[in-house]
Amino acid sequence: MSAEEKYVAAAYLVIFAVVLAYVVIIALKLQRLERELTELTELARTKQEERRAVAVG
Amino acid sequence: MSTWLRNNRLPALAALAFTLVTVSVALVFFYAPLDADGLNQKIFYFHVAIALTAYACFAWGGWKALRVLWKRDEDADLESYVAIHQGVIFGALTLVTGSIWARYRWGHWWEWHEDQLVLFLVLFLFYAAYFMLRFSVPAGPRRANLSAVYALFGVALVPVSILAIRLSERFIHPVAFDKGGPNMAGSQFFTFCVSLAAMLTLAATLYHVELAGKRIDVRLRELREALQ
Amino acid sequence: MTYLADVGALARKDLLLEFRARDTLPAMLLFVLSTLVVFHFVLPGDSSELAAKGLLWVAIVFTALLGLSRAFAAEREQGVIDGLVLAPSDRSAIWLGKALSVLAFLVLAELVALPAFALFFGGVDGPMIAGVALADVGIAAVGTLLAAMAAASRARELLLPLLFLPLAIPIIVGGVGTSVTSDPARYVGFLALYDALFAIICWASFEYVVTE
Numbered sequence: 001m002s003a004e005e006k007y008v009a010a011a012y013l014v015i016f017a018v019v020l021a022y023v024v025i026i027a028l029k030l031q032r033l034e035r036e037l038t039e040l041t042e043l044a045r046t047k048q049e050e051r052r053a054v055a056v057g
Numbered sequence: 058m059s060t061w062l063r064n065n066r067l068p069a070l071a072a073l074a075f076t077l078v079t080v081s082v083a084l085v086f087f088y089a090p091l092d093a094d095g096l097n098q099k100i101f102y103f104h105v106a107i108a109l110t111a112y113a114c115f116a117w118g119g120w121k122a123l124r125v126l127w128k129r130d131e132d133a134d135l136e137s138y139v140a141i142h143q144g145v146i147f148g149a150l151t152l153v154t155g156s157i158w159a160r161y162r163w164g165h166w167w168e169w170h171e172d173q174l175v176l177f178l179v180l181f182l183f184y185a186a187y188f189m190l191r192f193s194v195p196a197g198p199r200r201a202n203l204s205a206v207y208a209l210f211g212v213a214l215v216p217v218s219i220l221a222i223r224l225s226e227r228f229i230h231p232v233a234f235d236k237g238g239p240n241m242a243g244s245q246f247f248t249f250c251v252s253l254a255a256m257l258t259l260a261a262t263l264y265h266v267e268l269a270g271k272r273i274d275v276r277l278r279e280l281r282e283a284l285q
Numbered sequence: 286m287t288y289l290a291d292v293g294a295l296a297r298k299d300l301l302l303e304f305r306a307r308d309t310l311p312a313m314l315l316f317v318l319s320t321l322v323v324f325h326f327v328l329p330g331d332s333s334e335l336a337a338k339g340l341l342w343v344a345i346v347f348t349a350l351l352g353l354s355r356a357f358a359a360e361r362e363q364g365v366i367d368g369l370v371l372a373p374s375d376r377s378a379i380w381l382g383k384a385l386s387v388l389a390f391l392v393l394a395e396l397v398a399l400p401a402f403a404l405f406f407g408g409v410d411g412p413m414i415a416g417v418a419l420a421d422v423g424i425a426a427v428g429t430l431l432a433a434m435a436a437a438s439r440a441r442e443l444l445l446p447l448l449f450l451p452l453a454i455p456i457i458v459g460g461v462g463t464s465v466t467s468d469p470a471r472y473v474g475f476l477a478l479y480d481a482l483f484a485i486i487c488w489a490s491f492e493y494v495v496t497e
Contacts, residue, residue, distance in 0.1 A: 007161035011100045011154045012082075015107070018150055022263060029270050036277050043284045126493050183451035190448065193440035198497040203434050206490045207448070213486055214452060217479060221455035224475055228335075228466050 067265050074262045077255035081248065089248040100161065102249050104154040106256040107147050108173060112215070114144030114260055115180070119212035122205035134201035135275075137208055138191065139268045143260050145184050151177050169229065175222050176215075183211055291374040295382025300389060302359055309355045310390055313348050317398040320344040321405055337406040338413070338464040342457050344398065345420065350446055352390050353428040356383060357436040366436070370495050380429055380491035388425035395421065412473065416463030419476035423456045423483060430487040433494050455479050 062069055085102050118140035124133040152174065159168045169175060187207055194200040303309055324340045360366045369379055395417050403409040428449055435445040456479060462472030 004161065007157055008099045011103065011157045014153050014157070015103060015150060018146065019259070022146075026266060026270065033270070033273055033277065036281075040277065040280050040284060043281075047284060126490070179451055179454055186444075186447040186451065189440070189444060190434065190438065193438035193444055195439075199437060202493045202497065203437060206430075206493050207434065209490065210452065210486065213482060214455075217455045217482065220475065220478075221458040224462055224472065225458040227468070228462060 067262070067269065070258065070265060071262045074255065074258040077251065077258050081252040081255040084248040084251055089245050098245065100154060100158045102252045103256070104151065104158055106249070106252040107154060108151040108177065109253060110256040110260045111144050111147035111151055111177070111180075113257060114140050114147060114264070115184070115208075115211060115215070117264075118144060118208050122208035125201050125205040126209075131201075134204065135271055136268060137205060139264055139271060141184055141187060141208060141211075142267065143264050145181065145188075146263075147256075147260060148177050148181050148184070152181065170226060172219070172222050172226075176218055179218050179222075180211070180215065183214060187211070288375060288378055291378040292382045292385065295369075295379060296385040296389075299359075299383065299386035303386075303390070309352055310393060313352050313390065313394045314397050316351050317344050317348040317394055318401055320347065321398070321401055325405060334406065334408055335465045337402075338408065339461050341398075341402050341406075341464070342420075342460045345395070345417065345460070346424070346450075346453050346457060348394055348398070349391055349421075349424045349428060350449060352387065352394070353424075353432045353449070354435075354442055354445055356387055356429060356432040361436055366495065376492040376495055377488050379495065380433070380487060383433075384425045384429040384487075387429050388421055391421040391425060392418075412469035413464045415473050416460045416469070416476060419473065419480055420456050420460040423476065423480045424453065426480065426484045426487050427452050430491055430494060433491070437494070452483075 081102075085099055089098065089102070091098070118137045121130075121133040121137035121140060124130040125137060155171065155174045155177070156166050159171060159174065160166045167174070187204065190207055191200060191204055194203055321341075321344055324337065324344070328336055328340070357366070360369065370376060399409050399414065399417065431448045431452070432445055435441050435448060438444050456476065459472045459476035459479060462475070463469040466472065
C-alpha cells in the first residue's frame with residue numbers, strides 16, 4: 001500500500017474501532033443491568049413470600 | 058408493516074444506519090472519482106460528515122437544554138446529557154480523523170491554521186468541562202439547571218469561537234495557507250451527502266441506545282427504592 | 286427603579302466587605318505583579334515585544350480567575366446564598382451586582398498591572414487599554430455566572446478554571462488583537478460583540494443557576 005492509502009485506512013479504522021468500542025461498552029452495560037434485574041426480582045420474590053407468610057401466620 | 062416499524066423503531070433505525078454506512082463506504086471507495094489531491098478526499102468525506110454530526114449533537118443537546126429550562130421537561134435533562142455525550146464522542150473522532158488528514162496533507166499531526174480543528178479543540182475542552190460540572194453536582198433539578206445553562210453557553214460559543222479563530226489568524230499566521238477543502242463535482246457531492254446521512258443516522262442510533270440504557274438505570278433504581 | 290437599587294446595594298455590599306477584609310484585592314495585585322516578573326524570565330532574549338503583549342493577557346486572565354474564585358466565597362461561608370435567592374428581588378440582580386463588583390476589582394487590578402507592564406516591557410497604548418477594559422467586562426460577566434455554578438458544585442476551586450478558560454478564549458483573542466495588530470478597531474468591535482452577547486445570556490440565565 002502506498003503511504004497515502006495507509007492514512008486513509010487509518011482514518012477508517014479509527015472510526016470503525018470507536019463504534020466497536022461502543023458496542024463493547026453497551027454489552028457490558030446490558031450485562032450489569034441484567035444482573036441488577038435478577039437481584040431485584042429476587043428481592044421482590046422474597047418480599048412477596050414474606051407478605052404471604054405474614055398473612056397466613 | 059407500519060405497526061412493525063412503530064414497535065421496532067430502534068432496530069429499524071440501527072438497520073438504516075448500517076445500510077447507509079455500508080453504502081457510503083462503498084461509494085467512497087468504488088464510485089467517487091479521485092481528484093487532483095489524490096486520496097485526500099477519501100478521508101475528507103467522513104471527516105466533514107463526522108464534524109457536522111458533532112455539531113448536530115451539540116445543537117440537539119442545546120435544544121433539549123432549552124426545554125429543561127423553559128418547559129421544565131424532566132426527561133429533557135437526560136436527553137440533553139446523552140446528546141452532548143454523543144457530540145463529544147463525534148467531536149473526538151473529528152479531531153482524530155482531522156489529525157490523520159493533517160498528517161497526510163501537510164506532514165504534521167496538528168495544524169493550527171485548520172480552523173475546524175482548532176474550533177473542535179475548543180469545543181472539546183468546553184464540553185469536557187460540562188462532564189466535570191455534572192460529576193461534581195449531586196443529581197437533581199439543580200444539576201439539570203446548571204447543565205442546561207452551560208449547554209446553552211456552548212451553543213453561543215460556537216459562532217463566537219469561529220469568529221475568534223478567524224480573527225486570531227491575522228496575528229498568528231500572517232501567511233495565508235490554502236484550505237485544501239474540496240470543491241466537489243456532482244458525484245463527489247452525492248457521496249458526501251450519503252456519508253453525512255450515514256453519520257447522522259449512526260449518531261441517532263447510538264443516542265437512542267444510550268438513552269434507553271440510562272432510562273433503564275433510572276427505573277431500576279426506582280424499583281430498588283420501592284422494594285426496600 | 287428598585288431593580289437598580291438592588292443591584293447597587295449588592296455591589297456596594299461586596300465592595301464594602303472587601304474594603305474591610307482587604308484579602309482578595311491585595312492578593313490579585315501581588316499576583317499580577319509576580320506574574321509579570323515571571324514573564325521577564327520566561328521570554329527568551331530575542332523575543333519580540335509582541336510576545337510580551339500576548340503574555341499580558343495570560344496574566345490578566347489568571348489574575349481574574351484568582352479574584353473570581355473568591356467571588357461567592359463570602360456568601361458560601363456565611364450560608365447566605367439562599368437568603369439572597371429568596372429575597373423578593375429579581376435573581377438576575379444578584380448577578381449584575383456581583384459582576385459589577387468583580388469588574389471593579391478587575392479594573393483596580395489593571396490600574397496596577399498596566400503601568401507595571403509599561404514599566405517592565407513598554408508599549409501600552411490606547412487600543413490596548415480599550416481592549417483591557419472591554420475584556421474585563423466580558424470576564425466579569427461570564428466569570429460571575431460560572432463562579433456561581435462552581436459554588437454549587439463539590440469541586441469548586443477546581444471547576445471554575447475548567448469552565449472559564451474555553452469561554453475566555455475569544456476574550457483573549459480579542460484582547461491580544463487590540464494589542465498586537467495594526468487593525469485594533471476590528472478586535473475592539475469583536476470584544477464589544479462578545480460582551481453584549483454573553484452579558485445578555487448571563488443576565489437571562491442566572492435565575493436558573495441559583496434556583497432548582
